[in-house]
Amino acid sequence: MIPFRTLPFQFDRMADGRYLASSMAGDPLILSRATIEDLIAGRVTQAHPEVDRLCAGLFLSGDRGLTEIDLLANRLRTKLFQRSDLAGLHIIVVTMRCPNSCRYCQVSHAGPGDCGNDMSLEDADYVVNLIMQSPSPALKIEFQGGEPLLNMPVVERILELCEKQQSEKDLSYVIATSLQGLQDQHLELFKKFRVAISTSLDGPKDLHDINRPTALGSSYEAALQGILRCREVLGADQVSALMTTTRATMNRIEEVVDEYVRLEFPSIFLRWLNPFGGAIRHQAELSIPAASWLETWKRGLARVLFHVRQGIEIREEFAAILLKRMLSPFPCGFVDLDNPTGSGLHGLVYHVDGFVYPSDEARMLAAMGDPTFRLGSIHDRFEFLMNQPAFRAVVSQTMLEASPRCASCACRPWCGADPVLNYATQGDLLGWKPWSEHCIRMEGAFHHLARLLEGPDRDVLMDWGLS
Amino acid sequence: MASAKALTTVGQRLMNRVGVAGILKDNRWHLQIVNRPGVDPDDAVCDVLGYLADEMLREQLDRETAPVRALVMAQVFSKVNLVFPKHEGLPPDGIL
Numbered sequence: 001m002i003p004f005r006t007l008p009f010q011f012d013r014m015a016d017g018r019y020l021a022s023s024m025a026g027d028p029l030i031l032s033r034a035t036i037e038d039l040i041a042g043r044v045t046q047a048h049p050e051v052d053r054l055c056a057g058l059f060l061s062g063d064r065g066l067t068e069i070d071l072l073a074n075r076l077r078t079k080l081f082q083r084s085d086l087a088g089l090h091i092i093v094v095t096m097r098c099p100n101s102c103r104y105c106q107v108s109h110a111g112p113g114d115c116g117n118d119m120s121l122e123d124a125d126y127v128v129n130l131i132m133q134s135p136s137p138a139l140k141i142e143f144q145g146g147e148p149l150l151n152m153p154v155v156e157r158i159l160e161l162c163e164k165q166q167s168e169k170d171l172s173y174v175i176a177t178s179l180q181g182l183q184d185q186h187l188e189l190f191k192k193f194r195v196a197i198s199t200s201l202d203g204p205k206d207l208h209d210i211n212r213p214t215a216l217g218s219s220y221e222a223a224l225q226g227i228l229r230c231r232e233v234l235g236a237d238q239v240s241a242l243m244t245t246t247r248a249t250m251n252r253i254e255e256v257v258d259e260y261v262r263l264e265f266p267s268i269f270l271r272w273l274n275p276f277g278g279a280i281r282h283q284a285e286l287s288i289p290a291a292s293w294l295e296t297w298k299r300g301l302a303r304v305l306f307h308v309r310q311g312i313e314i315r316e317e318f319a320a321i322l323l324k325r326m327l328s329p330f331p332c333g334f335v336d337l338d339n340p341t342g343s344g345l346h347g348l349v350y351h352v353d354g355f356v357y358p359s360d361e362a363r364m365l366a367a368m369g370d371p372t373f374r375l376g377s378i379h380d381r382f383e384f385l386m387n388q389p390a391f392r393a394v395v396s397q398t399m400l401e402a403s404p405r406c407a408s409c410a411c412r413p414w415c416g417a418d419p420v421l422n423y424a425t426q427g428d429l430l431g432w433k434p435w436s437e438h439c440i441r442m443e444g445a446f447h448h449l450a451r452l453l454e455g456p457d458r459d460v461l462m463d464w465g466l467s
Numbered sequence: 468m469a470s471a472k473a474l475t476t477v478g479q480r481l482m483n484r485v486g487v488a489g490i491l492k493d494n495r496w497h498l499q500i501v502n503r504p505g506v507d508p509d510d511a512v513c514d515v516l517g518y519l520a521d522e523m524l525r526e527q528l529d530r531e532t533a534p535v536r537a538l539v540m541a542q543v544f545s546k547v548n549l550v551f552p553k554h555e556g557l558p559p560d561g562i563l
Contacts, residue, residue: 008532008539013521024539040528069535073542080543401540408480408525 004051005061006039007068012410012443019410020450025075026413027057028326028450078329079413080339087386088136089335089347091360092127092158093144094119095151096352099180100219102212104244104273110146118151119352126378127350128161133382138170140347142198144360149181152189159193174198179226180216187233194238197230199223201241201263203249203256210248227263236264244271245296247288253296257303261312269317270300272441275425276364290437294444301448305457315464322445323465325414335359336438337416341398344375344391354378356385358394361420373420394419397429405433411446480522 011021011031019036021029031039031050038044044051044060054060061068096110096117110117119127131139141162143155155175162171173195190197201223202208208220216222223241230239243249243256253270260268272293288296297318304316324332335342344358354377357363362373373394375385385391398417400406406415418438422431433439453461529536 005535006528006532008536009528011521011525013517024536036524040524040531042531069538069542072539076539077543405480408529 004042004044004055006042006044007059007061007072009039009059010408010410010412011036012447014447014451016451020447021059022410022413023058024072024413025058026079026326026329027059028410028414028453029053029057029059030450030454075329086136086345087134087347087382088138089140089142090127090131090134091142091144091347091349092119092124093146093349093351093363094124094148094154094158095146097150098145098147098178099150099216100147100178100212100214104211104246117146117352119154119350121154121157123354123378124154124157125161126354128158128165130348130350130356130378130380130382130385131162132165132169134348137168138172140172140174143173143175143177145176146352147178147180148175149177149179149186152186156189159189159195163193172196177226178212178219178223179230180214180219180222182226182229187230190230190238191234197227197234197239199227199239199241200243201227201260201265202243202246203252203259207248207252207256211244211246224263240267241265242269242271244273245288245293246273250288250292250296253300254303257300257307261307261314266313267315267317267320268300268304270297271318272297274361274364274421276361276368290440291444294441294448297445298448305460308457308460318445319449319461320464322414322442322449323461326446326449327462327465335416336418337414337442339398339400339412339416340395341417341419343373343394343420344386345395348375348385350378356380358391359420361418361424365420365424370424372423394429403430405439409443411443414446415442480525 007023009021009023011019014020014030017033019031019033021031021036023029035044035048035050035054038048039054039059044054048054051060055062058068058072098105098110131141139162141158143158145151148155159173162173173193174197175190175195176198179197179199189195200212201220202211205218205220208223209218212219214222227239227241241260243260245253249256256270257268272290273287275287301316301319304314304319307314321332321334321337324330325337331338335346338346342359343362347359349357349360349363351357351363351366355366355371356375356377357366358373358375365372366374373390375388375391397403398419400409400412400415400417403417406412406417409415419429419431421438422436423429425437426432426435431438449461452458
């Protein structure tokens, strides 16, 4: 009889009494308590009903374990050290001016005519110089605001400088815009430089207009007309939309999904609202607890899967990101799921005032008066910013393998650290996990997806995770 | 009977996993469930007892598989120059 050896793994009890378990390499399995006890006590033999799944998932070794140790180490290293794309994302806040007065706006925006809230052309030169110092072979440059369409001279300047300076780097551009004030000359520029459009669409007209009021009429109509015009000029694949879940959305999430299907979007991201800026000021009327968001997301995901079963091509992006983490060793490009933290390592944020931050949330926190995570300014060199002692401390404290609670969590191989959110909500970089909204959201979502992978939608979910 | 070290580990893990505070005294953990809005205290007690049983299993698993885990981690970190601290402690809120 082959002597089996139990390999290290993590496990968590699920709502139905079974256990979600993950190997060191991150292979997920749902197991009974009896199997968990058999594994730990070394009672699994060739006759055990789960032996094949346990060996395939690297929970169990069929020999002295040397092959599995090599395999586990290789896969774990692949998962942990995907840093060839160090600081591949560069978010440039070109203006704080905005025609909208979104109640959940996570930054303090200024009125459209409020001059003095724009990045200057001179500073744009410094930003490009800094971006080009990043070692990443692929650079994604995202223009944000405010409303970046209100400072197009700086957007144009940056695009031209990047194209002029690029050597062998693979450059891509995105502009996050409400599409209000979109002009033909803007579209010509976007077409010339292959700039993708990321806009906001919170659902049906009345819901969108409640969340995103503007003095210029209906923000929904402006977004809709802009989406159609961008698709016509740039191509449908160059236009995507994001939604934010507020209290008003909770009971209408199915309508939101249906609106995305009606407008023929190939994907929807059912986003939660982070506790910064307007989301804090209007917390009572806007925010929903993480557990409520989780239930809303489950309903929204069910609606997406319903449409997929009807033959419609649409996927839910948050589920797709989590599934990619669960089912493959490859990076998912989602900073919240980076281990150690993706803040700074994943990308940098350049604010209108010339300060540089490791993440959008760090910039939002600074806008609320707490510049703890500020790295320096656009006049500094890349190496100086990335070697800030405070920044190194943040990174070193966010290895989940060494974090309380995370170390033994079944979701650890797929999850990430969010030190800025921990600091903003709990005053602590590591965070106390029983109270962590990040943990409630991520753990709940991973458990739900593990259950769905057992059901009739398995093929669809596998496709989302592996494509 | 669990060793003092095992008790320490299990107690710390329990505090990190669910909303309890605790202190180790005379080889016994004295735990206090921290009230959470919307959670029935009776449910919270059942929750803690269930988690306690799980944590005992985790402690046993760690003991059985520690050599293999160490070998894997040594291989992982042999090719990168990265040092990170081991956090055994808790944020101050978690301690009575």
